[in-house]
Amino acid sequence: MRKRQRSIITGVMAAAAVLLLTGTLSAQAPAQAKTKVVNKTVTYGQLTNKQPHRLAAIREAARQSILQTTKAKSSKVAAVYQVKLPTHMNKTAKLTKDGLRMPLLTNSFKLKHVTVPYSELKGKVLNRYLPKADKTSKVKxxxxxxxxxxxxxxxxxxxxxxxxxxxxxxxxxxxxxxxxxxxxxxxxxxxxxxxxxxxxxxxxxxxxxxxxxxxxxxxxxxxxxxxxxxxxxxxxxxxxxxxxxxxxxxxxxxxxxxxxxxxxxxxxxxxxxxxxxxxxxxxxxxxxxxxxxxxxxxxxxxxxxxxxxxxxxxxxxxxxxxxxxxxxxxxxxxxxxxxxxxxx
Structure with missing residues (x-):
């Protein structure tokens, strides 16, 4: 194993790094309110700035919430990966006081929706959709x-x-x-x-x-x-x-x-x-x-x-x-x- 593993980030990758690691909006993204609006319907494209990796992170957080909401036993861990979660940016969810409320298709957990706490979405969705306590800021x-x-x-x-x-x-x-x-x-x-x-x-x-x-x-x-x-x-x-x-x-x-x-x-x-x-x-x-x-x-x-x-x-x-x-x-x-x- 090498002692240090460094990648050379190209100009394109550097731009992606800024976008993914700082949450900075693209030049095309419209300016919006700095705080989330409760009980507002949003698309996953809005939440993620249409970034597939961010949407994958929302799915990861949703699996955690499904297990905890249902107080599932460990035998259900494999099943949670079979739940159909959003892959399309035009699908919608709702911002609520408790978190992101995501509708679910028929599943073995018998849930019609799951609410993912905002704390689990920190760094995963754009800052403007999160409460102040869960926003990311620059770190040294x-x-x-x-x-x-x-x-x-x-x-x-x-x-x-x-x-x-x-x-x-x-x-x-x-x-x-x-x-x-x-x-x-x-x-x-x-x-x-x-x-x-x-x-x-x-x-x-x-x-x-x-x-x-x-x-x-x-x-x-x-x-x-x-x-x-x-x-x-x-x-x-x-x-x-x-x-x-x-x-x-x-x-x-x-x-x-x-x-x-x-x-x-x-x-x-x-x-x-x-x-x-x-x-x-x-x-x-x-x-x-x-x-x-x-x-x-x-x-x-x-x-x-x-x-x-x-x-x-x-x-x-x-x-x-x-x-x-x-x-x-x-x-x-x-x-x-x-x-x-x-x-x-």
Whole structure:
């Protein structure tokens, strides 16, 4: 795995980056009120500025709301992906005081509509349709770093790491393996309870490129179910083992793909001081740092890494905070302003 993975964003991609990551309106978009109007019917094209990735994000949020509205058991996770959700920009929904009310076709959950809270749509629909509390604003990513930890939860090391994060008032994102989540659900819940976030890292860590699209989707679905069973919530993100994913798999998964820009290679060193040196040598503002919470040497390195990064003026945040809550399905993210189509 490369230590740093950077893409060269062309002029066209740069324009897309501004549009997708800042929510800036296109030159053709008409000026509208800065706040949403309650009980107003809107099209998905209006909500998303006709961007398919944003519409995919609305569908992702709707699945979460369907499960929580019906208090569904984990056995219904696969079924929620069978619910027909909007794919056409001219379809309509309604802005209500509680959220976006979306009409549904006949489905196994027996819902005629679902209301998605505005908090779940932050960064996914244009700011002018959201309450003030849920609007995104510019963030100084040059002063932010996202630490991420793969392959847990570990029954001993993950709790130790959570204590370190809490003591240092830092947060991180944990990409967990489904079979371990099923084994240690209490620890998975503790990750969220500490103000951190969870991501999907497959069921048993295969190379997606070697198992095919169908099996990849099954790996992701099975882990989504395990995380939902443990926490009552679906994970927003997927990180493919070894960072490998095809374009077809990226489309099939229907969740944002999170990669990294700094690879600590802690799995190869198994040496605390080398882990510290590697992270500190390469990390800059806006980076996503890859580590693992299944190696004691890696967990032992974290207190010093946090201390030194803070001394440089960096704030340790979750992936969602670093990406300003604007990660979208179908895209993969390497850092704060470094993204491309999944599989590319």
């Amino acid at each position: 990513t040059n002063k932010m770093v996202a630490l991420t930890f793969d392959d847990g939860p570990d029954p001993t090391l993950t709790p130790r790491l959570l204590k370190t994060l809490k003591k240092n008032k830092a947060h991180a994102t944990f990409f967990e393996v489904g079979q371990s989540v099923s084994r240690y659900p209490k620890i998975t819940r503790a990750v969220l309870a500490g103000g951190n976030e969870l991501g999907n890292h497959s069921w048993n860590h295969p190379d997606f490129n070697s198992i095919g699209t169908s099996n990849t989707a099954s790996q992701v679905m099975r882990t989504n179910r395990a995380i939902y069973q443990a926490t009552g919530t679906l994970p927003q993100y997927v990180r493919p083992p070894y960072g490998n994913i095809t374009a077809a798999e990226g489309r099939k998964i229907q969740q944002p793909i999170i990669r990294w820009s700094v690879d600590s290679r802690d799995w190869s060193y198994l040496n605390t001081q080398k882990d510290i040196n590697e992270v500190m040598k390469d990390t800059r503002g806006g980076d996503i740092v890859l580590m693992h919470d299944i190696h004691k040497q890696s967990v032992a390195a974290v207190p010093t890494i946090i201390k030194r990064l803070k001394a440089k003026g960096y704030k340790l945040v979750t992936v969602s905070q670093l990406l300003n809550y604007q990660a979208l399905p179908g895209l993969q993210y390497f850092g704060a302003h470094d993204f491309r189509t999944a599989g590319k």
